[in-house]
Amino acid sequence: MRLELRGITKRFPGVLANDHVDLTVEEGEIHALLGENGAGKTTLMNILYGLYRADAGEILIDGRPVQFASPRDAIAAGLGMVHQHFMLIPVFTVTENVVLGVETTGPLGLLDRRRAAGKVREISERYGLEVPPDALVEELPVGVQQRVEIVKALYRNAEVLILDEPTAVLTPQETEELFEVMRSLRAAGKSIIFITHKLKEVLAVADRITVLRRGRVMGTTTPAETSEEELASMMVGRAVELAVERAPAQAAEPVLEVRDLVVLDDRGQVAVDGVSFEVRAGEILAVAGVQGNGQTELVEAITGLRPAVSGSVRILGRELAGASPKQVLRAGVAHVPEDRQRDGLILDFSVADNLVLNTFDVPPFARGIVRDERAVERAAQERVAAFDVRTSSLRAPVATLSGGNQQKVIVARELSRPIRLLVASQPTRGLDVGSVEYIHRRLLEKRDQGVAVLMVSVELDEVLALADRIAVMYRGRIVDVLPAAEATREGVGLLMAGGSLEEAAASA
Amino acid sequence: MPDREEVRLEGPAPPVAPPEEEGRAAGEEVAAAAERVTLAAAAVRGVGWQERFVVPVLAVVVALAVGALVIVFTSEEPLREWAGFFRDPLEALRASGRVVADAYLALFRGALGSANALSETLLVAIPLVYTGLSVAFGFRAGLFNIGAEGQLTAGAILASAAGFSLTGLPGPLVVGAVVLAGFVGGALWGAVPGLLKAKTGAHEVITTIMLNFVAGFLALYLLQTAFFRRPDRLDPISKPVLEAFPRVFGTGVRLHAGFLVALLVAALVAWVLNRTTVGFEFQAVGANPDAARAAGMSPTRTFVVVMALAGGIAGMGAANQLLGVTPSLTPGFSSGFGFDGIAIALLGRARPAGVVAAALLFGILRNGSRSLQAATQIPVDIVTVITALVILFVAAPSLVRAIFRLRRGAGRPAGLGVGWGP
Numbered sequence: 001m002r003l004e005l006r007g008i009t010k011r012f013p014g015v016l017a018n019d020h021v022d023l024t025v026e027e028g029e030i031h032a033l034l035g036e037n038g039a040g041k042t043t044l045m046n047i048l049y050g051l052y053r054a055d056a057g058e059i060l061i062d063g064r065p066v067q068f069a070s071p072r073d074a075i076a077a078g079l080g081m082v083h084q085h086f087m088l089i090p091v092f093t094v095t096e097n098v099v100l101g102v103e104t105t106g107p108l109g110l111l112d113r114r115r116a117a118g119k120v121r122e123i124s125e126r127y128g129l130e131v132p133p134d135a136l137v138e139e140l141p142v143g144v145q146q147r148v149e150i151v152k153a154l155y156r157n158a159e160v161l162i163l164d165e166p167t168a169v170l171t172p173q174e175t176e177e178l179f180e181v182m183r184s185l186r187a188a189g190k191s192i193i194f195i196t197h198k199l200k201e202v203l204a205v206a207d208r209i210t211v212l213r214r215g216r217v218m219g220t221t222t223p224a225e226t227s228e229e230e231l232a233s234m235m236v237g238r239a240v241e242l243a244v245e246r247a248p249a250q251a252a253e254p255v256l257e258v259r260d261l262v263v264l265d266d267r268g269q270v271a272v273d274g275v276s277f278e279v280r281a282g283e284i285l286a287v288a289g290v291q292g293n294g295q296t297e298l299v300e301a302i303t304g305l306r307p308a309v310s311g312s313v314r315i316l317g318r319e320l321a322g323a324s325p326k327q328v329l330r331a332g333v334a335h336v337p338e339d340r341q342r343d344g345l346i347l348d349f350s351v352a353d354n355l356v357l358n359t360f361d362v363p364p365f366a367r368g369i370v371r372d373e374r375a376v377e378r379a380a381q382e383r384v385a386a387f388d389v390r391t392s393s394l395r396a397p398v399a400t401l402s403g404g405n406q407q408k409v410i411v412a413r414e415l416s417r418p419i420r421l422l423v424a425s426q427p428t429r430g431l432d433v434g435s436v437e438y439i440h441r442r443l444l445e446k447r448d449q450g451v452a453v454l455m456v457s458v459e460l461d462e463v464l465a466l467a468d469r470i471a472v473m474y475r476g477r478i479v480d481v482l483p484a485a486e487a488t489r490e491g492v493g494l495l496m497a498g499g500s501l502e503e504a505a506a507s508a
Numbered sequence: 509m510p511d512r513e514e515v516r517l518e519g520p521a522p523p524v525a526p527p528e529e530e531g532r533a534a535g536e537e538v539a540a541a542a543e544r545v546t547l548a549a550a551a552v553r554g555v556g557w558q559e560r561f562v563v564p565v566l567a568v569v570v571a572l573a574v575g576a577l578v579i580v581f582t583s584e585e586p587l588r589e590w591a592g593f594f595r596d597p598l599e600a601l602r603a604s605g606r607v608v609a610d611a612y613l614a615l616f617r618g619a620l621g622s623a624n625a626l627s628e629t630l631l632v633a634i635p636l637v638y639t640g641l642s643v644a645f646g647f648r649a650g651l652f653n654i655g656a657e658g659q660l661t662a663g664a665i666l667a668s669a670a671g672f673s674l675t676g677l678p679g680p681l682v683v684g685a686v687v688l689a690g691f692v693g694g695a696l697w698g699a700v701p702g703l704l705k706a707k708t709g710a711h712e713v714i715t716t717i718m719l720n721f722v723a724g725f726l727a728l729y730l731l732q733t734a735f736f737r738r739p740d741r742l743d744p745i746s747k748p749v750l751e752a753f754p755r756v757f758g759t760g761v762r763l764h765a766g767f768l769v770a771l772l773v774a775a776l777v778a779w780v781l782n783r784t785t786v787g788f789e790f791q792a793v794g795a796n797p798d799a800a801r802a803a804g805m806s807p808t809r810t811f812v813v814v815m816a817l818a819g820g821i822a823g824m825g826a827a828n829q830l831l832g833v834t835p836s837l838t839p840g841f842s843s844g845f846g847f848d849g850i851a852i853a854l855l856g857r858a859r860p861a862g863v864v865a866a867a868l869l870f871g872i873l874r875n876g877s878r879s880l881q882a883a884t885q886i887p888v889d890i891v892t893v894i895t896a897l898v899i900l901f902v903a904a905p906s907l908v909r910a911i912f913r914l915r916r917g918a919g920r921p922a923g924l925g926v927g928w929g930p
Contacts, residue, residue, distance in 0.1 A: 305802060326804030335802065343802040346795045357792070358803040361785040369784045 008057035035212035036432030080153025090138035143174035172493035255452035261311035273476035286467030334414035352380035404435030567901035618879025627761035633871030638825025639849025650794030655716025657846025658723035663823020666693030671749030690827030698819015
C-alpha cells in the first residue's frame, strides 16, 4: 500500500502546526519522520489517523483520495498506530487485548478464544514478533507489551504502521529487537512510519528520512546520503555540537554518601534495595537503568520527598535521611526533578515566580513575610538572560513556555543558588536537540566548578556523554559502578537488562 | 494583581513560545494540564481579566434575562395576552415587557432606591462578604471549604458567650473581644478539617459538610443550657450581646461600623494573598502541591493554617451579626450565609474585590426581593431562581462564552466542572 500526504495544513489558534506537509510512504518502506518536540510530527500523525481534521491538503492511498473522520476509518483503510503510551488493558491476556473491539465470536455470540489465540500465534510467527498469547499483559516487560501493540495493529490488517517514539521506553537490546521486527515487517511488504528524534536509530533502520521543523518539511533523504550532523542541523535549523567537549574530572571530597538505603514505592514494595554509593565534588555520577528500576524512588529519598525505610544519606557529612525537602535544599542540594511539570514548576505561576519557587521566603526576595516583588523581578530578569529562557514576559505563566524553556527555568532556578550537590533526574527528557546541548553544557560547567552531580537518565547516550562514573541500576540494586572510560554501550546495556559484566565481555 | 509592563528580552526570542510547541499544546498538554486543574484551582487561576470580570458580569446579565422569562411565564397578565398572541401579538410582548420592567424596577428600587434601602442592602451583604472571603481564601489554596456555615456558627457560639459574659469591661473592649472570639471559634472549627486532611487525607468537602451539622446541633444544645439561655424566655435564644458596633453612618440607618471592618478584612486578605510569602506559599500549594513540596513548602501545614484562617474569617461574620443586627444567638442565626458564601466566592472568582462585589449583588437581590413581592405580587422565590441561575452561569463559563461568542482566554481549561481534584 502506498500512502501519500499532500499539502497537509493544520492551524491551531495562533500557530501553524503543519504547513503544506508532503509525505510519501512507499510499500515496504521504513520511513522515518524526524523532528524536535513540537515540530508537528504528532499533529501530522493524528491527522493521518483521523483524530484531527486537516484545514487543507489530502491523503491518498494507492493514488485514491480518502477521508478519515475517525480512527475507525483509518484502521479500516489499513492504518495501524502504536502510541508512545500503550493502549493495553493490563489485567487482560495478550489475546484478549489483541481482539478487543474486533472479537471473533462463535455461535451464541460467545468469544472464540481458541481461534483468536491461533491467529495471534500465526501473526507472531510470521513476523518474528514473539508474544505469549495467554500471558497477562501486566506481567510482560515493556518491550513485549510493545510487540503486543504491533500484533494488535496487524490483527486489524494494518498495511501501514505508525510507531510513535517506539524506542523511548526500551533498553538498547529491546531496541535492537524492535528493529529486527521492523525489518521483517518491511520484508513482508508492510510500510512503517517511524517517528523519533533519535538520530542514530534513524540512520540504523530507516530507508528514507523526512525531517520536519516548525510544521514544515525540511527535506527527505536517505541514510546513505546524510549524517547525524546534517540531520541535527536540519532539525534545529543551525549547526549543533552533538558531543559536548569536556575536561577530565577533578574529583575531590565526597559530597553525597548513600549507605544501605532502602526505599519503598507507592505500593509499598521495595523499590530501592540496599543501595550504597558516593558522589564526589567535581564529578558526575550517572545512574543508568531502564525506567522503573528504582531510580525515581532513589532520587526522591535523597531529596527528602520520600521517606527511607533504612540506611543513611549523608550530604557533606550531615545525616539527611528523613529530612524534609526544605532541610535538604537548604543544605545546598539542587534538584532537577524527573517530572518537571509535576514536581518542578507551578504551571499557572509566572516565569518570575517559578524562578524563585524555593527561595521566595528568604532575602532578598522577602523581608519578614512581605515579598519584595521588585527583587524577584530583577533576579528573574538576570536569570532569564543568563540561561537563555525564551519567554514573552516574566509575568507570563510558565505553562506558555515550550518544554525546553520550562526546563531551563528549573535549571536556572536550581543553579542560581549556592549549591554543593546537583541531583538531575532525566534532565533532557523530551527536549529538543538544541536544549539538550545547552543543559549538558550547564551540567558540565557545574561539575567543573566543584559541584557533585548525580544524574539519573534512561538515555544511554546521555549517560555515556556526560558521566565520569556510571552506576547501573537494576531491580532496585546498583549492579555495578563503572568508570566512564571502561564503559561501552553494549556492556552498560547488558547490565541495564540484568546481565553481568562477564556476559558483556562474552558478547563483545 | 495589576498587569505589569511586559519585559521584552533581547535576542532573537520569538514573541511567544515557539509556535511548534503550541501546536502540541493544543492537544496533549492541555489535556495533561486539565487533569491537574482542581475544581478550586479552576476558580482561581489560569484566567485572564476576561475570566475574572467579563464572564461573571455576563453571567449575571444572562441570569437576569432568563429570570425575566420566568417572571413572564409565571405572571397572569402576560400569559393571558400570550394566549391571544395571534389576535394581538404586540400586546403580548408589551404586557411581558411591562411585567418584567415593573419587577426589576421594584427590585432595584427596593435595594438601592433610598438611603435606608441602601443601608439595608449593605447590612445584608456584610456577613456574605465574610463567608465569601472564607470560601475564596480556601479556593486560593486549593481547598474547597463548604464549611463556612458551620464555622460561622462556631464563631457565633464563642462570640455570643464573650459578648454576654464580659460584663464590666469598657464598650470598645467588649466589641473587640466579641470579634476576636468569633474569629477563634471559627478558626478552631475550620482547623479540624484541615488537620484531618493533613493527617489522614480526608477530603475537606466531606468533613466540612459534616461539621456544619455538628456546629448547628451543638448551638442548639448549648442554647438550652443555663449559661447561654435567656432566663426570661422559653424558646432557645441566648442572652444578648451587651455592646454593638457604633452607627457611624448616621442614626437614621441601621448600617454600622462593622461594614468598614468587613472591607478592612477583605483588604487584609488581598494583601496576605498577593504580597506576602505565606500567601505565595498558600497559592503555590493550591496550584500544585507536588511542586510546592519539592520546593520546600509544606502542603500539610498549609492545609491546617488555611482552613483555620478561612474558618476564622467566617467566624468574624458571626461576630458582625451579633454586634450589628441580631444580638442573640438563635437556632436560625445563620440564614444560609455559609452556603451563599460558596456562590459568592465563585462569582467573585476567589478574589477579595470580586467577593465584595458579589456580596453586594447578593445583598441587592436579597433585600430587593421584599419590595418586589410587595409591589408586584411576584413571589420572593424568583430571587432564589435568579441567584441559582447566576451560579449556574458562573460555573459554566464556556456556556456564557458561547452565548456571547467570546474567544477562549489563554486557551486553557478554566471551567469549574473539571473535577474534585486530589
